[in-house]
Structure formats: structure tokens, C-alpha cells
Amino acid sequence: MIKLDNVKKIYKNEHVALRGVSAEIDKGEFVFLVGPSGSGKSTFIRLLNREEKPTEGEVWVAGKNIGIIPGYKVAQLRRNIGYVFQDYKLLANKSVEENVAFALEAIGRPRHAIRTQVPQILELVGLAEKAKNRPAELSGGEQQRVSIARAFVNRPLILLADEPTGNLDPSTTVGIMKLLDRINRTGTTVVMATHDRSIVDTMRKRVIELEAGEIVRDQDRGVYE
Amino acid sequence: MAIRLDYLARETGQNLVRNLLLTVATMLIVTVSLTMLGVTILLGYYGLNNAFVAYNQDVSFIVYMEPTASQDQINALARDLKRSPQVDDYDYYDQKKSFELFKKMFQGTEEVSGLLTQSDMPPSFRVKPKNADAAVVTVLARSYSPKPGVMKVDFPAEAIKPVQAAALQLRTWLVMGVIVLLAASIVLIFIAIQTAVFSRRREIEVMRLVGATNWFIRIPFIVEGVIEGLVGGLLATGFAALLGVGWKGSKGTLDNTLLTKFTWTAGQQTSTSLLLIGLGVVVGALGSFVATLWYLRD
Numbered sequence: 415m416i417k418l419d420n421v422k423k424i425y426k427n428e429h430v431a432l433r434g435v436s437a438e439i440d441k442g443e444f445v446f447l448v449g450p451s452g453s454g455k456s457t458f459i460r461l462l463n464r465e466e467k468p469t470e471g472e473v474w475v476a477g478k479n480i481g482i483i484p485g486y487k488v489a490q491l492r493r494n495i496g497y498v499f500q501d502y503k504l505l506a507n508k509s510v511e512e513n514v515a516f517a518l519e520a521i522g523r524p525r526h527a528i529r530t531q532v533p534q535i536l537e538l539v540g541l542a543e544k545a546k547n548r549p550a551e552l553s554g555g556e557q558q559r560v561s562i563a564r565a566f567v568n569r570p571l572i573l574l575a576d577e578p579t580g581n582l583d584p585s586t587t588v589g590i591m592k593l594l595d596r597i598n599r600t601g602t603t604v605v606m607a608t609h610d611r612s613i614v615d616t617m618r619k620r621v622i623e624l625e626a627g628e629i630v631r632d633q634d635r636g637v638y639e
Numbered sequence: 640m641a642i643r644l645d646y647l648a649r650e651t652g653q654n655l656v657r658n659l660l661l662t663v664a665t666m667l668i669v670t671v672s673l674t675m676l677g678v679t680i681l682l683g684y685y686g687l688n689n690a691f692v693a694y695n696q697d698v699s700f701i702v703y704m705e706p707t708a709s710q711d712q713i714n715a716l717a718r719d720l721k722r723s724p725q726v727d728d729y730d731y732y733d734q735k736k737s738f739e740l741f742k743k744m745f746q747g748t749e750e751v752s753g754l755l756t757q758s759d760m761p762p763s764f765r766v767k768p769k770n771a772d773a774a775v776v777t778v779l780a781r782s783y784s785p786k787p788g789v790m791k792v793d794f795p796a797e798a799i800k801p802v803q804a805a806a807l808q809l810r811t812w813l814v815m816g817v818i819v820l821l822a823a824s825i826v827l828i829f830i831a832i833q834t835a836v837f838s839r840r841r842e843i844e845v846m847r848l849v850g851a852t853n854w855f856i857r858i859p860f861i862v863e864g865v866i867e868g869l870v871g872g873l874l875a876t877g878f879a880a881l882l883g884v885g886w887k888g889s890k891g892t893l894d895n896t897l898l899t900k901f902t903w904t905a906g907q908q909t910s911t912s913l914l915l916i917g918l919g920v921v922v923g924a925l926g927s928f929v930a931t932l933w934y935l936r937d
Contacts, residue, residue, distance in 0.1 A: 463848070486852070493850035505842055516842070519646055520851035568849070 415441040415572065415603050416462060421471035423457050423627075431457035433627040434471070439605065439620075441571070444598045446614050447607040448638055449624035455607035458624065459574050462605065463495045464488045476571060493521055496565030496602075500577040502557045504549040510560050511536065511545040517564045535567045539593060555586030559593065566597055573597060575606040579613065587613060611638040642858055650859035654835045655866065662867060665824075665831045669871025669922060670878070672820030673915045677879035679817055680911045682886075683810040686901030700780035701793045702764040706734070712788030713762060719786070720764060725779050727769040734760045761790050821922060824871070828864045828926025835860060836934045843935070857931040861924060868923020872916040879915060883908050 416439040423432040432454045439445055447455045460466045461473050461481075468481045480491055504513050511532050518528045536542045539559040549557050558578060565573060575594065579587040591613050598604045608614065614621060614637060621636030622629055631639070655662050704713055713731075720729050732740065737760040768776050780792045836843065846856050883903075 465848075489847075489850045489852040489855075491850075492848060495850075497848045503841065503845055505845065516845065517849040519643070520846040520849050520855065522642065522855065525643070525645075564845075564849070 415439055415443075415476060416605070417472075417474040418458075418461070419472040419474070421461065421468045421473060423454075423461065423466060424469045431627055432461075432468075435624075435627070435629055436471075437622060437629060437632065439603060441603055442598070442601050444595070444604045444617070444619040445606070446617075446619055446621045446636075447605065447624060448609070448614060448621055449630075451609075452626075453624040454627040455624055456576055457627075459576050459605060459607055462572070462574055463492055463497060489521075493568060494571045496562075496568070496570040496573040498558070498561050498565045498573065498575040498578045500580040502549070502561040504557055504560055504564075506549055509546050509548055510541055510552070513549070513560055514564045514567050517567055521568065523568075531567055535563045538566075538596075539563045553586070554582050555589055558582060558586075558590055562590070562593055562597070566602070570602065572603045572605065575604065577607055577609065579608065579610055584612065591617065614638040642855055647859055647862060651862045651866065654839070654859060654863045657838055658831065658834050661831045661834055665827045665867045666870045666874070668820070668827050669824045669868055669919055670874040672817060672824050673872055673875030673919055674878040675813065675820060676817040676918070677875055677911055677915050678882060679810065679813040680914070681879060681882060681903050681908065682901055683806070683813050685903035685907045685911075687806050687810065689902050690900035699768050699776045699794075700766055702766060702780075702783050703761040703790045703793065704763065704788050705790045706759060706761050708762065708788030708790075712786075716764065716783070716786055716788070719783070720766060723779075725768055725770065725775070726766055728767045730765045732763045732765065734758065734762055737761065737763060821918075824868075824922050825926040825929075828867055828923055829930045831867065832860050832864055832927040832930035833934060835863060836930065853935050856935055857928075860931050861927045864923040864927025864930070865920055866923065868919040868921070868926075869916065870919075871923075872919020875915045875919065876912040879911060880908070 416437075418435050418437045421432055421435045422430075424430050435454070435458070447458055449455055457466060461468060462475060464480050464483070471481075472479050473481050475491065476494060478491065480488075483491065505516065508516060514532050514535060515528050518531060523531075533542065533545070536545055539562055541556060541559055541563065544552060544556065549560065552560070558581075562578070573594070578594070579590055582590060587610065594604055594606065595617070618635045618637070621631065621633050621638070623631035623633075623639070702716065704716070717729075717731065720726050734757050738755075738757040741755065741760060766780075768779055770776070777794065780794060783789055784792050843856055886901075
């Protein structure tokens with residue numbers, strides 16, 4: 415599903431984010447990316463949906479070398495990849511259901527499909543009753559659920575999550591992790607960057623640890639350490 | 640990827656309303672620049688050209704006789720004109736007819752018209768040559784200067800030349816002004832769209848990440864620019880139509896001036912209107928396309 419082959423990423427300011435990283439992630443896996451700030455976790459994730467291009471090496475997603483695909487094919491690639499942010503990135507002037515529907519409108523889905531899919535996904539994330547609320551009227555955990563609903567409504571093959579629990583308290587974090595686990599059980603590959611030791615240690619999934627742009631550990635059913 | 644019309648209408652409408660002041664300012668500058676272009680085309684191009692066509696069809700030169708010229712001298716000149724193979728036609732204005740024309744020209748200004756009497760009026764021949772070429776007309780006209788009883792020969796075509804030169808210069812300046820204003824319109828539309836893109840940057844970021852194509856994101860902004868240009872074009876067309884009505888209505892006050900010759904047909908008014916609307920759309924599309932190209936790169 416995902417393969418990084420000797421990937422190096424150097425930004426324009428000459429900061430070296432990744433130094434020859436290689437890894438393979440199979441379909442349906444749940445992978446934690448751990449490591450200190452600046453270790454390259456976010457760059458790793460941003461390479462997977464072509465927000466960034468590798469300076470050297472190859473990034474393969476669903477059989478395509480996405481480092482070299484032309485710009486106009488990037489949109490198609492991203493429809494197979496959901497993205498969850500630490501700061502939710504919800505649109506304040508839209509209701510919960512409009513935020514989710516917006517993701518489907520933006521890729522040109524027909525109205526009847528939107529009318530069917532949005533209530534289903536809000537049911538899945540437990541926010542059916544708050545469909546008409548604005549993001550400002552929700553708690554942090556609920557806002558992150560909306561963000562996950564938006565990322566998953568198109569049933570992507572891969573879900574990328576960059577510190578999705580970074581702004582949440584421990585009890586809310588558990589709810590979000592349960593939701594991501596549930597999504598993973600539908601066959602969706604989940605790659606999640608995190609600093610949260612407790613959730614990594616609790617879930618015992620595969621752990622890839624980065625340090626100064628290099629993979630220093632790749633462990634099945636690993637812990638944070 | 641098909642774009643839904645209700646989505647397009649909603650997004651474009653939101654963009655237009657969100658920065659209403661800038662939207663109105665953009666429409667106004669497009670209106671001003673296109674109105675100027677309309678005036679330039681109608682008055683400076685069609686009007687001027689039609690005025691020259693009218694002048695070319697008029698008398699090409701006038702031979703003024705001395706007021707004291709004898710009837711024999713007048714008859715001799717009339718014979719010369721009639722025999723000349725280069726003269727197409729001529730009209731003879733005797734002293735009575737000349738005085739009537741003079742009185743008509745200075746109607747209401749008795750302090751001028753009262754200074755002269757019929758006997759002061761020089762009789763004249765208004766001559767239309769077969770060949771309208773200025774050089775040929777000049778040689779032909781000058782050949783009548785030395786004839787007995789001739790006071791002077793006037794060239795209306797010569798008289799109009801400074802006016803023509805001034806009008807052409809004015810037209811050049813107007814065209815340059817229009818170019819500057821059209822460029823300003825494009826820049827303002829660029830800024831308006833840039834502002835709209837900036838105020839919607841969060842939505843755009845989300846759209847890109849969920850897999851919206853750049854064209855899908857761009858189209859509402861381009862439609863916004865086109866609407867701004869179109870409204871400017873339509874308003875300019877309205878002002879150009881008002882100019883047409885006003886110009887025709889003021890003909891009475893322009894009697895006996897060169898400006899009465901500045902006319903244009905209904906067809907020319909229509910084609911100018913279509914050009915203004917089309918240009919408004921093009922300016923809007925161009926400004927917004929460049930803005931989205933700049934800010935929504937792959």
C-alpha cells in the first residue's frame with residue numbers, strides 16, 4: 415500500500431527533514447510514527463499525500479510513484495487519502511454536516527450521494543444529533559470527530575493523522591483512538607504521528623520511531639519507549 | 640469533473656458579497672474604463688470618420704469674387720468652371736444668397752450681422768471637384784486665384800486639417816488612457832480575486848487536501864471576475880447609449896459647427912456595445928485567471 419524507498423527530504427532553507435528513510439506499510443495496517451519534535455514525522459506524513467515531494471528516493475502509494483506524478487493527478491490521489499489535523503481545520507461558518515458535505519462537494523459528488531453519506535458518517539462518529547451545530551458550539555473532542563468524519567466520508571484507502579489528539583485531554587483521546595481503531599478495522603490503513611505515550615503503549619500497534627530524520631526503530635506491537 | 644451549478648452559484652455569490660466594497664470598486668473601474676473606450680470608439684472613431692466622409696462629400700473649395708466684380712467677370716469664371724473637365728459641379732452664391740447665409744450663421748447676434756450689408760458680401764462659387772484628392776484639389780483651386788475679379792480661394796478641406804490632426808491626437812491620447820484604465824481594471828480584478836482567495840484560504844486548503852482539482856477551486860473565482868467585468872461592460876454600454884441619445888438630442892445647439900458632422904449609425908452603436916460587454920468579460924476572466932493561476936498553483 416505504502417512504500418518509501420531511501421527517501422531524503424531537504425527543504426529550501428536547507429533543513430534536512432528525512433535522511434534516506436525506507437519503510438513499507440501494508441493495506442489495513444495501523445502505524446504510529448513517534449519521535450521528538452523535528453524528527454521528521456510530519457514530513458513523513460506530508461510526503462504520503464504529496465503535500466511535499468521527496469528530494470531523493472521514491473514514495474509509492476497504491477502502486478503509484480507519487481513523487482513524479484503530474485500535478486493534475488494529485489487531486490485524484492488525495493481522494494484515496496483522508497487527512498486528520500491536530501487543529502481540526504473545520505470551517506467556522508459551516509455547520510457540522512456542511513463541513514462534512516463540503517469535502518464531498520469539493521470532489522464533485524452528486525447531491526443524492528452527499529445526502530446519503532453525510533448522515534451515515536455522522537452516525538459512525540457519534541455526532542448525528544449535532545449535525546446542525548457550528549464548530550464553535552462543540553468540544554475539542556467533538557470537533558476532532560467532525561474532522562475524522564470529513565476525512566473518512568469518502569471511504570479512503572489510507573487515513574493520515576498528524577497529532578490528532580495533541581489538543582485533547584486523556585479521556586477524549588481514548589474516544590478518538592477508539593474511533594480511529596474502528597475505521598482501521600474496516601480495512602483502511604491508518605498512519606498516525608503522535609507524541610502521546612499512553613495511547614501507543616495501550617494500543618500496541620506497529621511503531622516507527624524517527625530521530626533526526628532517520629528511522630531508528632520499526633517494531634510490530636510496539637510501545638512508545 | 641463536473642461542477643454543480645448550485646455549488647458554483649453559492650460559492651461565487653459568497654465571494655462577491657464577502658468583499659462587497661472591493662467588488663463595487665472593481666465594477667466601477669471597469670465601467671469607467673469601458674465607458675471611456677465607448678466614447679473613444681463612438682466619437683473619436685466612428686464620429687470622426689463619418690465627419691470626414693461628410694466633408695469629402697461637401698464643397699471642396701470656394702472661389703470668392705470681389706464684391707465689386709463685374710457680371711462679365713462672374714460669367715467668365717462660371718464658364719471656366721463649366722468647361723473644366725476636373726470640376727464635377729458647382730453652386731453659385733450671389734450677394735443676396737451669401738447675405739442670407741451670413742445672417743443665418745450670425746442669427747441672434749445683431750451686433751455682428753448689423754455691421755455688413757448685402758453689397759458687402761462677396762459672391763462665391765462652391766466647387767466640387769471630380770477628384771477629391773487634396774493635392775489635386777489644391778492645384779485646381781489655386782488655378783482660379785489669378786482670374787479677374789477673384790478675391791480669394793478658400794479650402795474647407797485645408798481648414799479641416801488642423802481639426803483632423805487635433806482630433807487624431809485626441810483619439811491617440813484617449814486610446815492610451817483606455818489602455819491604462821483597462822490595465823488598471825485587470826490589476827484591480829486581480830487584487831479582488833486575490834483578496835477573495837486569501838479570505839477563503841482555509842476552505843481552499845481543505846478542498847485541496849480532500850482532492851478537489853485546481854480547476855474546481857478556480858472556477859468560482861473566475862466566474863466572480865467574469866461577473867465583475869460583465870457588470871462593468873453592461874454599465875458602460877448603458878452610458879454609451881446615453882451618450883448616443885444625448886449627442887443626437889443636442890444637435891440643435893451644435894448647428895453650423897464641425898461637431899454636427901460627428902455621427903454614428905445604430906449598427907455602430909450596437910457593435911460598440913457588444914465590444915464593451917465582450918471586453919468586460921475578457922478583462923474579468925483574464926484578471927481572475929491570472930490571480931488564481933498565481934495563488935492556486937499545483
